[in-house]
Amino acid sequence: MRGAVMYAPGDVRVENRDVPAIVEPADAIIRVAAACICGSDLWRYRGIEQLTGPAPMGHEYVGVVEQLGSAVTTLRPGDFVVGSFFASDNTCEICRAGYQTHCVNRRPGAATGAQSQLLRVPLADGTLVATPGQPDADLVPSLLAASDVLGTGWFAAVAAEAGPGKTVAVVGDGAVGLLGVLAARQLGAERIIAMSRHADRQKLAREYGATDIVEERGDAGVARIKELTNGLGAHSVIEAVGTQESMMQAIRATRAGGHVGYVGVAHDVSLPGEELFFSGVHLHGGPAPVRRFLPELIQLIWDRAIDPGKVFDLTLPLDRAADGYRAMDERTAIKVLLQP
Amino acid sequence: MRGAVMYAPGDVRVENRDVPAIVEPADAIIRVAAACICGSDLWRYRGIEQLTGPAPMGHEYVGVVEQLGSAVTTLRPGDFVVGSFFASDNTCEICRAGYQTHCVNRRPGAATGAQSQLLRVPLADGTLVATPGQPDADLVPSLLAASDVLGTGWFAAVAAEAGPGKTVAVVGDGAVGLLGVLAARQLGAERIIAMSRHADRQKLAREYGATDIVEERGDAGVARIKELTNGLGAHSVIEAVGTQESMMQAIRATRAGGHVGYVGVAHDVSLPGEELFFSGVHLHGGPAPVRRFLPELIQLIWDRAIDPGKVFDLTLPLDRAADGYRAMDERTAIKVLLQP
Numbered sequence: 246m247r248g249a250v251m252y253a254p255g256d257v258r259v260e261n262r263d264v265p266a267i268v269e270p271a272d273a274i275i276r277v278a279a280a281c282i283c284g285s286d287l288w289r290y291r292g293i294e295q296l297t298g299p300a301p302m303g304h305e306y307v308g309v310v311e312q313l314g315s316a317v318t319t320l321r322p323g324d325f326v327v328g329s330f331f332a333s334d335n336t337c338e339i340c341r342a343g344y345q346t347h348c349v350n351r352r353p354g355a356a357t358g359a360q361s362q363l364l365r366v367p368l369a370d371g372t373l374v375a376t377p378g379q380p381d382a383d384l385v386p387s388l389l390a391a392s393d394v395l396g397t398g399w400f401a402a403v404a405a406e407a408g409p410g411k412t413v414a415v416v417g418d419g420a421v422g423l424l425g426v427l428a429a430r431q432l433g434a435e436r437i438i439a440m441s442r443h444a445d446r447q448k449l450a451r452e453y454g455a456t457d458i459v460e461e462r463g464d465a466g467v468a469r470i471k472e473l474t475n476g477l478g479a480h481s482v483i484e485a486v487g488t489q490e491s492m493m494q495a496i497r498a499t500r501a502g503g504h505v506g507y508v509g510v511a512h513d514v515s516l517p518g519e520e521l522f523f524s525g526v527h528l529h530g531g532p533a534p535v536r537r538f539l540p541e542l543i544q545l546i547w548d549r550a551i552d553p554g555k556v557f558d559l560t561l562p563l564d565r566a567a568d569g570y571r572a573m574d575e576r577t578a579i580k581v582l583l584q585p
Numbered sequence: 586m587r588g589a590v591m592y593a594p595g596d597v598r599v600e601n602r603d604v605p606a607i608v609e610p611a612d613a614i615i616r617v618a619a620a621c622i623c624g625s626d627l628w629r630y631r632g633i634e635q636l637t638g639p640a641p642m643g644h645e646y647v648g649v650v651e652q653l654g655s656a657v658t659t660l661r662p663g664d665f666v667v668g669s670f671f672a673s674d675n676t677c678e679i680c681r682a683g684y685q686t687h688c689v690n691r692r693p694g695a696a697t698g699a700q701s702q703l704l705r706v707p708l709a710d711g712t713l714v715a716t717p718g719q720p721d722a723d724l725v726p727s728l729l730a731a732s733d734v735l736g737t738g739w740f741a742a743v744a745a746e747a748g749p750g751k752t753v754a755v756v757g758d759g760a761v762g763l764l765g766v767l768a769a770r771q772l773g774a775e776r777i778i779a780m781s782r783h784a785d786r787q788k789l790a791r792e793y794g795a796t797d798i799v800e801e802r803g804d805a806g807v808a809r810i811k812e813l814t815n816g817l818g819a820h821s822v823i824e825a826v827g828t829q830e831s832m833m834q835a836i837r838a839t840r841a842g843g844h845v846g847y848v849g850v851a852h853d854v855s856l857p858g859e860e861l862f863f864s865g866v867h868l869h870g871g872p873a874p875v876r877r878f879l880p881e882l883i884q885l886i887w888d889r890a891i892d893p894g895k896v897f898d899l900t901l902p903l904d905r906a907a908d909g910y911r912a913m914d915e916r917t918a919i920k921v922l923l924q925p
Contacts, residue, residue, distance in 0.1 A: 338817060339841055347841030347865045349816070476689070477678060492858060501679055501687030501871075507862070514858025518832060518851030525687045525871040531841075531862050 247585065248361030249302040249566040254292035255574075257302065257567045262358070265365035270316035273369035275308035275326065279389045280360045281557070282569050282581045284419050285510050290570055293512060302566070303360030303583075304330040305393040307385060310373075317369045324375040327388050327543060328359075328366055329396065329535035335371030345371070345536035360566055362585040374539040377547055386554025386582055387546040390424065394580065395542055395553040396535030397508050398424030398485065402432055403538075404506030404529040405481035409433040414459075414470050416495045417485030418446040420556040420580040421508060423453055425483040427551060430454030434481070438473060440466055440494075446579060449555060463490055470498040478503060484530070489514050501525030508533055557582040587925065588701030589642045589906040594632035595914075597642065597907045602698070605705035610656035613709035615648035615666065619729045620699045621897070622909050622921045624759050625850050630910055633852060642906070643700030643923075644670040645733040647725060650713075657709045664715040667728050667883060668699075668706055669736065669875035675711030685711070685876035700906055702925040714879040717887055726894025726922055727886040730764065734920065735882055735893040736875030737848050738764030738825065742772055743878075744846030744869040745821035749773040754810050755795075756835045757825030758786040760896040760920040761848060763793055765823040767891060770794030774821070778813060780806055780834075786919060789895060803830055810838040818843060824870070829854050841865030848873055897922040 248262040265274055280303045288294035310324045320326065333340055333348035340348045352367050366372055380388060387395075398421045407413045407429040415425045418441035429437050430453060438457040439450035447458050459469045470479055478500035484491055487509025495505050496516075507530030521528070545551045559578035561569050569581035588602040605614055620643045628634035650664045660666065673680055673688035680688045692707050706712055720728055727735075738761045747753045747769040755765045758781035769777050770793060778797040779790035787798050799809045810819055818840035824831055827849025835845050836856075847870030861868070885891045899918035901909050909921035 338815075342842045344842035344865055475678070487858075487862075489858075502682045502684035511858030511862040514862075516856040516858060516861070518827075518829075518854025518856060521856070521868075522827075522847070522851040522854075522871050525684055526869075528861075528868040529866075531865040 246362045247563055248358055249563065251289060251296060251300045251302050253296065254290055257290070257570045259564045259566050262301065262361060265363055267312060267314045268365065269367060270314040271368050271370065272314040273310055273317060273320060273366045273373060274312040275306065275328070275364045275366055276311045277306050277308040277359060277362060277364055277585045278325070279385050280306045280583045280585065281389055282573050282583065283393060284421065286570070287574055288510070288512060290574055301358030301361070304357055305389060306359035306364060307389045307392060308364065311363065313369065319370045320373060320375055325379055326373040326375050327391050327539055328373045329539065330393050331532065332366060332368040332372045333536055334368050335536060340371065343534055343537040345534040346532040360563065360583055362563070372536065374543060376543055384546060386557045387552055388543065389582065390553035390556060391539060391542045391546060393535060394420040394556060395424045396538050397421045397533040399428040399538050399542065400533035400535070401425045401483040401485060401506040401508040401530065402428035404504065405483050406504040407432045407434045407481045410435055411480040412436040412438065412474055413481040413483065414438040414440065414479040414498050415483045415485065416440050416491050416498070417509060418443060418450065419485060422483065422485035423449050423556055423579070424553050425485055426450050426455050427453040427553060429481070429483070431545070431551065438470060438479065452555070463494060466494055467497040474500070480504070481506070485509050487511050487514070492516065496521065496524055496526055499524070499526045503527070504529070506530055556580045560584065586702045587903055588698055589903065591629060591636060591640045591642050593636065594630055597630070597910045599904045599906050602641065602701060605703055607652060607654045608705065609707060610654040611708050611710065612654040613650055613657060613660060613706045613713060614652040615646065615668070615704045615706055616651045617646050617648040617699060617702060617704055617925045618665070619725050620646045620701070620923045620925065621729055622913050622923070623733060624761065626910070627914055628850070628852065630914055641698030641701070644697055645729060646699035646704055647729045647732060648704065651703065653709065659710045660713060660715055665719050666713040666715050667731050667879055668713045669879065670733050671872065672706060672708040672712040673876055674708050675876060680711065683874055683877040685874040686872040700903065700923055702903070712876065714883060716883055724886060726897045727892055728883065729922065730893035730896060731879060731882045731886060733875060734760040734896060735764045736878050737761045737873040739768040739878050739882065740873035740875070741765045741823040741825060741846040741848040741870065742768035744844065745823050746844040747772045747774045747821045750775055751820040752776040752778065752814055753821040753823065754778040754780065754819040754838050755823045755825065756780050756831050756838070757849060758783060758790065759825060762823065762825035763789050763896055763919070764893050765825055766790050766795050767793040767893060769821070769823070771891065778810060778819065792895070803834060806834055807837040814840070820844070821846070825849050827851050827854070832856065836861065836864055836866055839864070839866045843867070844869070846870055896920045900924065
């Protein structure tokens with residue numbers, strides 16, 4: 246079986262890997278129909294996050310159930326499924342509260358290695374959601390987006406309490422930020438300010454519902470958001486980068502009593518307590534409980550009410566994964582879809 | 586007019602100060618009936634917060650309207666009023682959203698100098714709330730508590746989303762923490778865990794509705810909260826101290842998806858972004874918008890449904906303010922009431 250493995254920063258190779266097998270009764274084996282490269286994969290690609298050895302890559306996937314463990318009850322072989330990047334039982338108290346990424350039985354790295362032909366998914370009943378039928382080919386990218394970037398952007402918009410009457414600002418114009426725009430729109434936000442200085446991303450942000458574009462960053466970006474909001478700041482700010490600068494930009498662009506939804510994986514971020522205290526904002530985020538939103542998101546995609554698959558502006562065969570990493574690293578592509 | 590002034594850490598003197606006068610048409614002059622010493626005053630008393638010169642002290646007060654500026658419409662001379670520690674117009678967009686401490690026209694230090702016989706309060710219509718009539722003497726301490734510590738504990742409980750079915754943990758056994766217990770109880774929390782190692786405070790916590798007491802602090806305190814909550818952590822945690830240790834204790838004692846309401850004024854606190862990210866908690870707090878809650882809290886006190894005045898375990902004449910500061914600093918008193 247072919248699969249992508251990162252050996253060192255900048256060194257991704259597609260090679261033969263062992264065919265996965267059912268290990269536990271709750272497992273499923275999926276034949277991957279499409280996988281993709283995540284912004285969070287770039288932390289290791291760029292050497293910011295340490296590699297401890299060759300690492301099978303990928304945690305976003307859609308595919309067809311090939312084989313099921315004896316304990317799986319909600320899926321059948323042949324089902325087309327969308328998975329989330331953490332395996333969860335979806336039955337514990339934390340899952341029932343909608344925080345499946347914090348499931349008491351979660352497997353954080355469980356779906357790792359999704360950039361491959363076959364994938365073992367533990368806790369299949371709690372992790373995978375079957376689509377209503379076999380999807381048309383043009384729906385596959387959107388379903389794949391639901392597996393992580395859409396679910397993450399959606400969670401950020403929910404955490405930021407985007408909704409009717411609200412002005413939402415989005416920090417970060419990667420796939421998650423752009424889909425945060427889409428989510429804010431779907432949730433009924435009145436005004437959506439996308440922060441981006443790239444023409445292609447600005448264009449997609451507008452297609453997804455952005456009403457304003459702000460090109461400035463940092464303090465200048467904050468000042469621009471204040472200008473656009475009567476000096477008060479946005480009601481809701483989505484943070485989809487994960488750096489010190491982007492977090493502070495998000496907090497400072499939010500009005501007192503407003504909400505920051507942050508989903509950029511924080512790296513070397515330290516929040517000054519006193520500034521946070523006097524900001525009066527709400528802060529919520531973390532690894533998105535995508536599983537909470539999957540049934541709703543799959544339905545919206547199935548009904549062609551949303552088209553999150555547009556974030557994939559480069560499609561490559563799995564064997565060219567290395568080119569995909571390069572394109573995302575150099576930002577010549579927003580998001581890369583890999584076909585096994 | 587007599588008033589308390591801090592000259593240096595540990596050096597509080599009651600001396601003759603200028604009688605305040607109406608300066609702006611929205612001002613009121615209040616004859617202070619009772620004032621008190623705040624835990625936040627101790628930061629300067631202990632030299633942790635810098636003094637820039639002799640500082641009139643106090644920002645919690647109740648009293649009788651002595652004189653009003655020409656623009657004040659909701660109050661009459663002779664009204665008994667409860668004020669909040671920041672002056673606010675209570676009409677701007679931020680006030681209407683319930684964040685009066687962030688009012689666009691706020692006066693953060695406006696009520697400073699309340700430990701005195703007379704006090705000028707700007708933006709009187711937006712800052713002061715009249716009681717339904719002249720209060721019985723035994724209600725005065727409770728009304729005074731509403732001015733800050735009760736309003737702050739209440740905000741913390743609201744920010745922590747204390748409510749039916751919830752387990753609430755309270756970090757900090759000062760007046761704010763104890764009144765956070767009272768607030769959580771009023772808001773319908775099922776279980777309230779007070780963190781305290783002082784018998785007198787434990788006793789009051791129980792009277793206010795605490796169902797459990799945890800004496801451990803730091804990691805051991807967190808472990809104890811987890812033990813009491815099936816390994817998950819509390820749904821809601823009130824943070825009423827403001828140190829690095831107490832903030833981390835609060836965050837770590839909260840389950841994923843739960844809520845931390847923090848009202849301890851943060852000093853030298855720095856929140857690690859990655860830990861916060863993976864905690865999955867909601868964080869909200871800051872200077873409490875007491876004004877939002879005053880009408881409701883005054884009514885509860887008036888109806889004798891709550892008795893927050895019990896936190897005052899030492900009453901002194903204003904001229905003995907220095908003894909009051911010493912008692913709070915040495916924790917021989919929970920909260921000191923000063924009678925001008």
